[in-house]
Amino acid sequence: SGFVKAHWMEDWYFGYQCLNGSNPLMLRETRHLPPNLSVTSDMLRPFLPEGSSLEKELQKGNIYLLDYEVLDGVPANVINEKQTYLSAPLCLLHLNQQGQLLPIAIQLQQKPGPQNPVFLPSDSGYDWLLAKMWVHSADFQCHQLISHYLRTHMMAELCCVATLRQLPDAHPLHQLLLPHVKTSLKINFGARASLLASKGLFDQAVGSGLATLPLLLSRGSARISYRTLCVPEDLSDRGLDKLPQSFYAQDALRIWDTVHRFVTSWVELYYHGDDAVQRDPELHGWLTDINAHGFSNGFPQRFHTRAEVAKFVTALIYSCSALHAAVNFSQLDFAFWVPNCPVAMLRPPPQVKGAVTEDDIMSFLPDVNTTCRVLMALNGLSQPAIDFVPLCHYKEAIFREDAHRRLLEEVQAQLRDISDAIAERNSQLELPYPYLSPERIENSVAI
Template sequence: SPHEENIFLAPLGCLLLVRLRLEARTGFPDLDWHCSRVEVRACPGDPDIQVFLCDRWLRTADGDIELRSGKLCLLMDETEEKVKQQRIRQLEHHQKLIRWREFVEGAPHCVDLNSLSELGPNLRYTFKSPAANLYYLRGFAGQAESWTSFSELETVFSFIGHQNNTAKFVQAHWEEDWYFGYQCLNGCNPLLLRQTSILPPNLSVTPDMLRPFLPDCSSLEQELQTGNIYLLDYEVLDNVPANVINGKQTYLSAPLCLLHLNQRGQLVPIAIQLQQTPGPHNPLFLPSDPGCDWLLAKIFVRSADFQCHQIASHYLRTHMLGELCCVSTLRQLPETHPLHQLLMPHIRTSLQINFQARASLLAADGVFDKAMGCGLEGLPVLLSRASDRISYQSLCVPDDLTERGVDKLPQSFYAQDALRVWDALHRFVFSWVSVYYSGDDEVQQDSELQHWISDLNAHGFNNHSGFPQCFRTKAEVSKFVTMIMFSCSALHAAVNFSQLDFALWMPNCPAYMLRPPPQVKGEVMEDDIMSFLPHVNLTCRVLTALMLLSQPAVNFVPLCHYKDTIFRDDAHCRLVEAVQAELKAISDDITERNRHLALPYPYLDPEHIENSVAI
């Protein structure tokens, strides 16, 4: 409320805490009130003001709210025992309100809620979505049959994709091998491709088979050793139960796909095996095979990629990670802890959006139940496996890009942009950490910080994930906090706001496959391919969902822009201004680069990165 109350009191002496309570009054509505801060003067007109920041909504149901004066600080820097006790009381209160719940066995835990109202006004938010015209897509809801031809699909696409330049580019080039490889670097799931120097033992390929697709003067062994062979391995999908959709059994594959970095700098697929176990009924597909065989093999890979993108790259690595960190931050770091204040703008929204996702998209009759190949039976299996396979290294951009060997590829625009954004965030975080920790010994002595990382490990990933079990240095803390901030902002932008662009032409990202992977080659004609692809009604249902999920909010907050009062403090303000200037320079560079690209890569332009996972 803009209303200010002036209350003059007798001298108070040393004022440590202010206690607020919103009380209902008979005859008046029971409304929430927003309090920015409480200012205390020794007497009217005194220029010295003691400020107690609040920056929150008050409710009658919340009882007493205690505010402390002064700046953010660590527990060890508190000099008053009463203030130390207030930190403990606050955490105990939050631990009663914010509890853990298991969503899927083996996956990170989530918040224990039965309704959004339990979050209260300070953890809820309003997502103002731009209007989206969905009437055309919803008009196909009753057509539970397969598409008759690519021509029919192109007619529908022309109505919904004519204003999307990326989708039109995809539709024009999706069958081409160079574009298949390009998507592995810059599509909506740029996280799986990795360089390999050793062929997987379960891939039934020989050097002679691949010789026609390699340079004349080279061999498979030479290409492996020089780092020109890359691998997509979807073993996480092996034997995941497939969904029944529109009354029909669907099929999941777990492909292995080899790609070659050719002399033109293009990544092209050179071998595809659609199941993990080699055998006579699991043929190896090659670019020299009949065109429809090779195209169908690539479509199966893209469908497998769609499952992994939605569950592992998108939901697990951004949504679930943000919620894990948010719950633990609320339970273990008091509001006066500097990392609580730094992190909350990036993770606060995850509680609401994930609760809504579990209640709709991931629930009975939701899109995953009715239109995804893994379905509600396969989802927990895939999510648990993906959680078991995740590593801390894979979540830290510099480590991940180097380990996968994609950091130096000239056309890897995701890698280039992700590394620059990561570096800018890391410098910001390290500067923030250095304001409060003068040395590594203070990191080790911060009991609240150590409880926080212990809680994250207890409710997050398994012990072999490589997550730090404790913090010993400022560098470790800075890297970990950067990982959280990047995952909940930039990574989410890359994997969420791109998905409609690449899936609008449905054969490029089929949500399920209606027939099993072919067991022999040479029997598939062009007309047969349509019988493998999703039905008309569920193609349109998936696109409707992606259209809604890919819309940035009208009221979105750009990366490293903060509304909280604490960020206007002089020391904090200087750090925020520095990182904003660095992000602006990155944005300008990306804009200039994209002007010269046939297919721009805009998803990690900082001006378009949301500060948190809010959709």
């Protein structure tokens, strides 16, 4: 957190956090500017390489976008009897020749117009800083409710309930999946009874309060597609797989590949051909249950092949283990310095440039008592569970049988190699990225 405090105002660190912060799921490469972002080529020329243009940089794949449209028009909370404010910013970033990702334009609301200026790095220092704080505040809402709660906690619960309802104890996928999902019911029940309840953390301390929650969660669900849960597709769709500084992407791919090989071998142990998959009514009852209560975009409606089953199960295990580690255990590091991660904003987004002073910046930030509540909660969430079980370690009897034990020895050896490689890389970095080191990844959502 000392590093965050020292560097939070710097543009390169803003870009770094989009790749390796607690929410590496929003950033995407874009070849076409959103029609509602009112930037022009001339406006951005000063922030691009000499002799290049916005059109050329878009073509080369050097322009990235953060778009918080999911927050557009959602009601903001009242905290300590004060109205707070949410915005739905668009932020354009440029990948420069040094491999840094720098923000080059921020528009704080979705609808372009005279009262919604585009802020630029050449604006007064406080204007630009405040615009970046608005982006981080929007990011906090999306991070907590969509990237964290929906994509890991609710995914685990959805899978847990469907597994208990549809797959008998002896079913191979029941045996494989239950260790990854069984802790989720207790954790989520606790979250809904405290953090997300009346007089709970979101109600009393966060910009997205009780009126926001149902709306944001339903919009968030509608925007989660199957491709976004499959790491290789998600990273290549968003252009993160080619960025040398994207440590989240590099580590996520290695873990996905290792878990995928393990799950594929497991599926092949039980299903001797694709026809065996098609003839398993319990498997299809399970998938139907998940689809009936889950997300709708592009999810498989039927399994035709062993490969489809292995990919789907890998996506579930990854979401409940590695993704949760990346978005949960990182949050205190970035949020501890409050201006880097404002959980609520006490004044509306500026509608003109040049009106903000240093003193004004502080007046946007939430009261000390609400901030302390949030930090205490994040601190609690950042502690590993007392009975921590690392990724792909299992205590259940089935995993002690010969064929299963061989699979486990293989996957655990591969995960140890990944931990060693990450430790080696991190020893060379000023800013290590430790969150996806397999020995730190919990097997399930247990906190």
